[in-house]
Amino acid sequence: MTSLAKARDWFAGLGRGTLLCREIVVSLATVKPVWRDVVYQMYFIGVKSQSVVVITGMFTGMVLCAQSYFQFHRVKMDSATLAVVSVAMCSELGPVLTGLMVAGRVGAAVAAEIGTMRVTEQIDALRTLAAHPVDYLVVPRFLAMFLTMPLLTVESISLGIGAAYLVASFLLGINQADAWHQMISHTDVIDPLTGIIKTFIFGGIIAVVACDKGLSCPQGAEGVGHATTEAVVYSSIAILISNFFLTMLLNTLLR
Amino acid sequence: MMIDVRNVQKSFGALRVLDRVDFSVEKGQAVAIIGVSGGGKSILLKHIIGLIAPDAGEIHIDGQKITGMDERRLLQVRRKFGMLFQASALFDSLNVEDNVGFLLRREGRTPAAEIARRVGEVLELVGLEGTQKKMPAELSGGMRKRVGLARAVIYRPEIVLYDEPTTGLDPIAADSIDQLISRVVDTFQVTSIAVTHDMRSARRISRRILMLHQGRIYADQTPDEIFKSTDPIIYRFVNGIAEPIGKNTFV
Numbered sequence: 001m002t003s004l005a006k007a008r009d010w011f012a013g014l015g016r017g018t019l020l021c022r023e024i025v026v027s028l029a030t031v032k033p034v035w036r037d038v039v040y041q042m043y044f045i046g047v048k049s050q051s052v053v054v055i056t057g058m059f060t061g062m063v064l065c066a067q068s069y070f071q072f073h074r075v076k077m078d079s080a081t082l083a084v085v086s087v088a089m090c091s092e093l094g095p096v097l098t099g100l101m102v103a104g105r106v107g108a109a110v111a112a113e114i115g116t117m118r119v120t121e122q123i124d125a126l127r128t129l130a131a132h133p134v135d136y137l138v139v140p141r142f143l144a145m146f147l148t149m150p151l152l153t154v155e156s157i158s159l160g161i162g163a164a165y166l167v168a169s170f171l172l173g174i175n176q177a178d179a180w181h182q183m184i185s186h187t188d189v190i191d192p193l194t195g196i197i198k199t200f201i202f203g204g205i206i207a208v209v210a211c212d213k214g215l216s217c218p219q220g221a222e223g224v225g226h227a228t229t230e231a232v233v234y235s236s237i238a239i240l241i242s243n244f245f246l247t248m249l250l251n252t253l254l255r
Numbered sequence: 256m257m258i259d260v261r262n263v264q265k266s267f268g269a270l271r272v273l274d275r276v277d278f279s280v281e282k283g284q285a286v287a288i289i290g291v292s293g294g295g296k297s298i299l300l301k302h303i304i305g306l307i308a309p310d311a312g313e314i315h316i317d318g319q320k321i322t323g324m325d326e327r328r329l330l331q332v333r334r335k336f337g338m339l340f341q342a343s344a345l346f347d348s349l350n351v352e353d354n355v356g357f358l359l360r361r362e363g364r365t366p367a368a369e370i371a372r373r374v375g376e377v378l379e380l381v382g383l384e385g386t387q388k389k390m391p392a393e394l395s396g397g398m399r400k401r402v403g404l405a406r407a408v409i410y411r412p413e414i415v416l417y418d419e420p421t422t423g424l425d426p427i428a429a430d431s432i433d434q435l436i437s438r439v440v441d442t443f444q445v446t447s448i449a450v451t452h453d454m455r456s457a458r459r460i461s462r463r464i465l466m467l468h469q470g471r472i473y474a475d476q477t478p479d480e481i482f483k484s485t486d487p488i489i490y491r492f493v494n495g496i497a498e499p500i501g502k503n504t505f506v
Binding site for chain 1: 326329330345361362
């Protein structure tokens with residue numbers, strides 16, 4: 001594929017994603033969501049992501065704690081270790097790493113499921129049965145992702161800080177009361193708030209990209225594989241890029 | 256006219272699949288569209304129900320122009336249609352009962368008990384009583400087609416479209432599907448269009464046959480006329496005779 005064709009495909013995808021967002025807004029404004037489907041999707045997203053979210057949160061907190069300690073120890077600032085972990089986990093690492101993990105785990109599953117439905121004509125069947133694919137497939141996944149991502153991120157942040165506290169206290173020998181006090185005094189309410197606001201956006205990005213890739217999936221088994229890979233890659237890139245702009249915007253607005 | 260297809264054109268890249276296709280179908284008529292595989296029959300069927308938009312031309316359903324119509328308004332028009340897909344297109348995650356009663360459940364106007372009764376009734380019509388709790392993966396190809404047929408007719412549509420209803424089935428299963436389609440036409444007095452390359456099936460389920468050849472309607476005749484035709488293209492298709500292969504053709 002030439003660079004021009006790739007660029008054209010990329011812009012076409014961006015256009016499709018925008019139209020899908022518009023259709024989601026129209027659906028939310030005019031059609032009552034089936035909450036049973038939303039709850040099922042929340043269960044699917046939440047439960048299926050538990051292992052990756054728990055492991056990612058805990059080990060990120062632990063390694064961040066250890067690495068910060070090794071640096072701070074040189075300048076006798078051991079007690080600042082947990083403060084760094086807390087701020088980084090709340091505002092950046094918690095939401096971004098949870099977003100990337102959910103994009104890999106759930107985004108791929110959603111793109112594969114909807115893509116398979118497309119190549120087996122089930123999406124066409126939905127349309128002939130007077131059901132709009134956005135109402136039936138996209139909106140429940142979008143709402144579920146929108147509501148579940150913040151919960152998963154809070155879980156990841158809490159586990160990360162908890163695991164870091166254990167590492168700091170029992171492995172690195174940092175004074176517990178001092179480290180805890182420093183952490184509380186240096187973590188502003190804006191840090192977790194920034195992180196949680198980001199997760200709503202990340203959830204929306206994963207749902208829209210994964211559903212769009214599924215709905216526009218090329219024919220055949222290869223097409224489904226292609227759509228799945230693209231869903232993960234594009235949503236991960238979109239999370240990383242939007243994170244920078246969100247950090248700049250939210251810090252300007254909130255601080 | 257129930258269905259009016261006016262000068263419809265459709266291309267995919269450089270390939271022109273439909274080239275000024277023009278025909279209409281009256282209410283209650285049973286029509287078969289025949290033609291070679293890959294000749295655009297299924298594409299034409301999907302144009303009629305608004306799943307694909309034409310590049311040029313218009314399609315009118317019951318006097319209403321559906322070309323260029325917004326998808327949400329099209330959903331209302333599609334309520335008039337039932338469609339049986341080539342590979343049945345049953346929803347994998349739903350059992351037979353939920354597949355067949357899908358539209359009635361989604362609309363939310365019919366009580367659950369009434370839906371269950373109607374699902375039982377229509378499954379009996381297609382000879383699959385008692386299979387309500389089975390999943391699509393547990394069914395054979397012929398059974399899946401029957402469930403697809405039940406799903407397409409449960410809400411009493413005015414038009415039923417069949418995309419290759421007998422393809423991939425053994426002759427006995429294909430025959431039973433033909434009988435069911437005839438039964439549906441007689442029972443519900445629906446307008447029906449079946450796309451097929453199975454000539455025996457076309458003869459059994461229709462009173463009028465359209466032949467699609469090189470993107471155009473090449474013939475529009477009764478089944479008897481088609482079977483007696485001496486036109487070389489129709490004759491070869493009906494009798495399954497390939498174009499003569501030249502001496503220098505490498506096979």
